[in-house]
Amino acid sequence: GAGVSQTPSNKVTEKGKYVELRCDPISGHTALYWYRQSLGQGPEFLIYFQGTGAADDSGLPNDRFFAVRPEGSVSTLKIQRTERGDSAVYLCASNSEPLSGANVLTFGAGSRLTVL
Amino acid sequence: GESVGLHLPTLSVQEGDNSIINCAYSNSASDYFIWYKQESGKGPQFIIDIRSNMDKRQGQRVTVLLNKTVKHLSLQIAATQPGDSAVYFCAERGSQGNLIFGKGTKLSVKP
Numbered sequence: 301g302a303g304v305s306q307t308p309s310n311k312v313t314e315k316g317k318y319v320e321l322r323c324d325p326i327s328g329h330t331a332l333y334w335y336r337q338s339l340g341q342g343p344e345f346l347i348y349f350q351g352t353g354a355a356d357d358s359g360l361p362n363d364r365f366f367a368v369r370p371e372g373s374v375s376t377l378k379i380q381r382t383e384r385g386d387s388a389v390y391l392c393a394s395n396s397e398p399l400s401g402a403n404v405l406t407f408g409a410g411s412r413l414t415v416l
Numbered sequence: 417g418e419s420v421g422l423h424l425p426t427l428s429v430q431e432g433d434n435s436i437i438n439c440a441y442s443n444s445a446s447d448y449f450i451w452y453k454q455e456s457g458k459g460p461q462f463i464i465d466i467r468s469n470m471d472k473r474q475g476q477r478v479t480v481l482l483n484k485t486v487k488h489l490s491l492q493i494a495a496t497q498p499g500d501s502a503v504y505f506c507a508e509r510g511s512q513g514n515l516i517f518g519k520g521t522k523l524s525v526k527p
Contacts, residue, residue: 304459333515340520341519342505342517342518343515344517345510345515348512348514391460393459403448403509403513403515404450405462407461409457409459410458
C-alpha cells in the first residue's frame with residue numbers, strides 16, 4: 301500500500317488477556333520496526349526485522365512480548381497475559397534501506413492498546 | 417549509554433515567528449540524526465535528517481543544525497504556521513541501526 305497500515309486502530313482488553321497487533325508495511329520495504337509510545341513520551345524501540353528475521357529484539361520488555369514476520373512483509377506483535385502497564389500506542393514503521401546512510405522510518409498511525 | 421533528550425518540553429510561539437526546538441544527545445559516536453513531527457492521533461512524520469559530517473541542512477521552511485562539540489541538535493522552523501502545532505521529536509541512530517527518540521517538545525502556535 302501507499303503507507304504503513306496498522307490494525308486495529310484501537311483495542312480495549314482486560315488484564316490477563318492475549319492481544320495481537322498487526323502491521324502491514326510499505327510494499328517492498330525490507331526493514332520493519334515496532335515501537336511503543338506511552339502518553340507524553342517519545343517512541344520506545346521494541347524490535348526490528350530485516351526480512352523475516354528479528355535483527356534486534358533488545359527492546360522487548362519481557363517474554364510476554366513476541367513478534368513475527370513469517371513472510372517478510374506483514375508483522376504481528378503478540379502480547380500475552382496483558383497488564384495495565386502495557387497500555388500505550390504501538391507504532392510500526394518500515395524502511396527500505398536500514399543500513400544505508402539515511403534511516404528514514406515511515407510510521408503507521410499506531411494501535412492504541414488499553415488494558416483495563 | 418545512548419540517550420536523547422530535549423531541553424524544553426513545551427514551546428509557544430506567535431504565528432509568523434520563527435521557532436527553535438533544541439535537543440541534546442549523549443552518544444558522541446552517533447552518525448545520523450532525524451527530526452519527526454507528530455500530530456495528535458497520528459504516527460510520527462519525517463521532517464528532516466542530517467548526518468554527522470554536516471553542520472547544517474535546510475529543507476522547506478526548516479533547518480537542522482548540528483553541533484557535535486556540545487552534542488546539540490536544533491530544529492528551526494521559519495514563519496511558523498498553525499499547522500506546525502505538534503510534538504517534535506529528535507532521534508539518533510543507535511548502534512543496532514534503530515532510531516532512539518527523545519521525549520519530545522510540544523509546539524503551540526498562537527494565531
